[in-house]
Amino acid sequence: MMKRIIQLIGLFVGGLAGRELYKLFSPMSSWSTLSSSLLQHTSTYYISLAVGALGGLIAASILASRITGYLQQTVEATAALPLKQLVSGSLGLLSGLLLSVMLYPSVADLGGLGQLVPAFLSLVFGYVGLRIGLLKQEELSATVHMLFERKAGAEVAVEESRYEEHKILDTSVIIDGRIADICKTGFIEGILVIPQFVLEELQHIADSSDLLKRNRGRRGLDILNKIQKELEIKVLIYEGDYEEIGEVDSKLVKLAKALHGKVVTNDYNLNKVCELQGVSVLNINDLANAVKPVVLPGEEIVVQVIKDGKEFGQGVAYLDDGTMIVVEGGREYIGLTMEVLVTSVLQTSAGRMIFAKPKLLEKAL
Numbered sequence: 359m360m361k362r363i364i365q366l367i368g369l370f371v372g373g374l375a376g377r378e379l380y381k382l383f384s385p386m387s388s389w390s391t392l393s394s395s396l397l398q399h400t401s402t403y404y405i406s407l408a409v410g411a412l413g414g415l416i417a418a419s420i421l422a423s424r425i426t427g428y429l430q431q432t433v434e435a436t437a438a439l440p441l442k443q444l445v446s447g448s449l450g451l452l453s454g455l456l457l458s459v460m461l462y463p464s465v466a467d468l469g470g471l472g473q474l475v476p477a478f479l480s481l482v483f484g485y486v487g488l489r490i491g492l493l494k495q496e497e498l499s500a501t502v503h504m505l506f507e508r509k510a511g512a513e514v515a516v517e518e519s520r521y522e523e524h525k526i527l528d529t530s531v532i533i534d535g536r537i538a539d540i541c542k543t544g545f546i547e548g549i550l551v552i553p554q555f556v557l558e559e560l561q562h563i564a565d566s567s568d569l570l571k572r573n574r575g576r577r578g579l580d581i582l583n584k585i586q587k588e589l590e591i592k593v594l595i596y597e598g599d600y601e602e603i604g605e606v607d608s609k610l611v612k613l614a615k616a617l618h619g620k621v622v623t624n625d626y627n628l629n630k631v632c633e634l635q636g637v638s639v640l641n642i643n644d645l646a647n648a649v650k651p652v653v654l655p656g657e658e659i660v661v662q663v664i665k666d667g668k669e670f671g672q673g674v675a676y677l678d679d680g681t682m683i684v685v686e687g688g689r690e691y692i693g694l695t696m697e698v699l700v701t702s703v704l705q706t707s708a709g710r711m712i713f714a715k716p717k718l719l720e721k722a723l
Contacts, residue, residue, distance in 0.1 A: 365418045372414015376406040446498045450491020454483035523548040524594075524619030525640065528610050529559050531623050533578040536642055541589050546640075549592045551619060552582065555599050555609055611635050647710050650679050655700050658717060662695045663688045683712045691716065 436444065458480040465475045491498070525548055531537050532552075540546055560582075564575030586593050596617075600609045607628050614621050614637045621632050624642040632639045653659065661675035661683055673688025675698075685691070685698055698714035705711075 365415055365422060368414040368416075368418020368421075369411050370414070372417070373407050373411035375414065376408070376410020379406060379410065443492060443495055446491045446495035447488050448491070449498065450487040450489070450494070451484050452487070453491070454485070454487020455480060457487070458483040524551050524614075524617045525549065525622050526551040526553065526596075526610060526614050526617070526619050527556065528621060528623040528625060528628060529556050529563075529578065529606065530625045530628075531642055532556070532560065532581055533563075533574050534624050534642060535577060535581050536624075536646070537622065538581050538584050538589065540642070540645070541585060541591050545645075546591065546622075549594050550585065550622075551594045551596050551613075551617065553596045553598075553609065553613060555606055557582075557595070559606055607631060611637055614638075646679075647705055650681060650710060653681075653700055653703055653712055655702055657700045658697055659683075659700065659714070660695060660697050661685070661714075663691045663693070665692065677712075681710050681712060683714055686713065686715045688716060 458476070461479055461483075462476050465479065468475055525546060527537065527550060537546075541550070560575050560578045562575070563571050564579055566572045566575065585591065596613065598613075600612055603609050603612065607625075610621055610628070611632060613619075614632070615635070620638045620640050621628065622640045622642070623629060623632075626643075629639050629641050659677075661677070663673035663675045663685055665674050666672065666689055667674050667684050671687050671689050673685040673690075673692055675683040675685060675688070677683065683698070685696075686701075688696075688698075697717045699717045700712055700714050702713045703710065704713070
């Protein structure tokens with residue numbers, strides 16, 4: 359196939375060469391008739407075309423195998439080049455060809471053999487661009503790498519800024535109420551997002567016939583009113599909804615993904631669901647546990663055992679911050695204030711639990 363293409367190119371180039379030779383050596387009077395009509399062309403003109411085309415065909419046939427071999431070697435050598443060299447050379451070659459295209463209008467009107475000047479310019483500038491591209495491959499590679507790093511860094515910065523911007527509140531953290539105090543201290547930055555479906559759930563709880571639920575719902579609405587009116591923090595009421603999703607927790611996860619935000623909650627189960635879905639969470643209980651006084655195994659503390667534990671013989675006491683202490687063998691000391699020795703501390707997103715054993719007891723006053 360390549361041999362046929364080379365022969366056709368030789369035929370065409372040979373015909374053009376024969377035509378140009380006829381124009382060069384024929385009398386001006388006969389040449390003046392060439393452009394008037396095809397019927398006015400002399401037999402010498404057609405003989406020149408045929409001879410030139412035949413000579414081009416013969417030369418192409420002779421050189422076809424050698425040209426094909428050179429092309430095959432060129433393809434194999436090009437394929438063996440490292441990608442960096444290939445890209446740099448291609449960029450240089452395209453730049454050289456583009457320059458020759460820009461110069462084409464200035465040489466397009468040349469007659470005779472001058473018609474070959476555009477092809478000559480393409481070859482020269484293409485080769486020069488190719489060589490420059492190969493010589494500057496290290497600089498080109500460094501420049502492209504730097505541009506991609508800047509772009510990637512900018513995208514990451516934008517993504518991180520968006521990711522940190524929206525804090526989406528769930529129903530439990532609103533009812534809890536501590537979020538208002540945290541916002542007041544300035545530890546929460548960005549925009550607080552309150553979804554419409556969370557407001558609807560709060561309103562439904564506030565309208566419940568159960569007194570406890572009704573009080574919790576009204577407390578949540580009061581907290582939201584306080585955040586909007588008293589605190590200097592941006593609040594966004596998101597009115598969109600995901601009607602195809604039934605549960606509020608699933609809607610919160612999907613909204614967090616859409617806004618590239620973080621879910622603010624104190625719900626242990628929602629915390630785990632968000633982690634599984636790849637959504638970041640700000641857990642109020644984690645924050646509360648982080649700021650609690652540190653109690654280490656081996657320390658002695660004074661507590662009052664107030665009730666039975668789950669296991670046989672256990673007693674339960676509480677610190678002032680609400681941390682539960684399980685006292686092994688403390689059941690018989692219910693109602694007494696006693697000194698206990700901390701044996702271990704268990705801390706999870708659901709809260710902190712301290713295990714201890716009796717050391718010193720005294721009657722509660």
